[in-house]
Amino acid sequence: MSAEIALVELAMIALAPFVVGVLFGVDRKLTARMQNRVGPPIVQPLYDLRKLLAKQPRLMNGGQVAFALAYLVLQMTALAILVTGGDLLIVFFVSGGGSLCLVIGAFSARSPFSHIGAQRELLQVLAYEPVLFLVIVSIAFQQRSFLAADITSLLLLALPLSLAALFVVLIVKLQKSPYDIASAHTEIISGPHIEYSGPFLAIVEFAHWAEVAVIFGIFTLFVYDPNVWISVAAKIAIVLVALFLALLVDNAAARLTAGRMVRFVWFVGVLLVAVNLIALFVAGKVMP
């Protein structure tokens, strides 16, 4: 039995980034349909990844590749800890460390665009990390445990505002308008990714998929049912709904400045989690 569970968990860790890749394909297809275009096939990101792996390897310096690999390894580690029901705080710190590796990798190339991208990525990390941290703390407050495996209730009912705060984090992590500050396509081309090419860009892309998989993983913690199949269906549903809402926001909004991102994410994110926690605390006092 435990061997089977281990196998399922291993498969989830290995496949989750690819599933996120396909979700990005769904994202591109739906975006195209919203803009009255046909759009690419939904497996397009996988084609892109395969192509990048086969392209001529070119690098600016060895450190750049080392940090890209560190980004990938740390994000995959965070994903593995989350899937095996580990400590959410460690997931948070390891994933955050991965994002910092991306920033250092971008700083290692002597290119102004890469440096601007890295600065903006840092600002994004600065914006969403405290909110993500508070969301995890609110989950732990409700569950009395930081372990993902200990979540055995429907958190969605107790922490709806935390979920909303996590959605704000998702928009920043997905690099969606209005907070696609770091990638800012028409402005600084692709931010921290700009100096990577060919297989090294593939590493960075794949690591980004893993990073998004971690965030979607935290989304799935909010729904739970004793029946495994209902639980899995609800987890898939919450991911798809979150992605669709992020898409709607992306297509309806224009990019804002980095300062406004930090202000909005901090103010709204922290406020949402705080109101939720205070409400829980008061409810706990009134009817223990």
Added chain:
Amino acid sequence: MTKVVSSQIRSPWILHFDTGSCNGCDLEVWALLTPRYDIERFGMLNKANPKHADILLITGPVTKKCEERLRKLYEQTPDPKLVIACGDCASTGAPFFDCYNHSHGVNNVIPVDVFVPGCACRPEAIIDAVVMGIEKWRGMMAEAENGEEDRGPEREREVS
């Protein structure tokens, strides 16, 4: 020898560079992204970054100032890559024939795979040119496959 895989054909990313064009051809290149032509359905993305690009769409007659930049962009693009000269200026420099400050076509600076005639070139013609370039990649893929089959016995002979 550059290696081409089938995914290459499914996701050609584009870099558009204006080497002193009147913007006529550029407008037609941008028209490719509109819902009417929507080249993203072929997996093409406008990347605006030579390090991510596979296909260079070059417009304009290449002014002397642009020559070096064009060469650098070409060198920064990792293989396998295609260069498509969009419009009459980029193809031959004809509208600026005998002009002192032009290189008279992209061909005189970097190797070009497909020329698209027209002043300005039609968006359909650019899509056609990309398809022709992709056919070239298909040829390279087939060549590589046949080449490997041919080389097989030779390697065995070397070993024995």
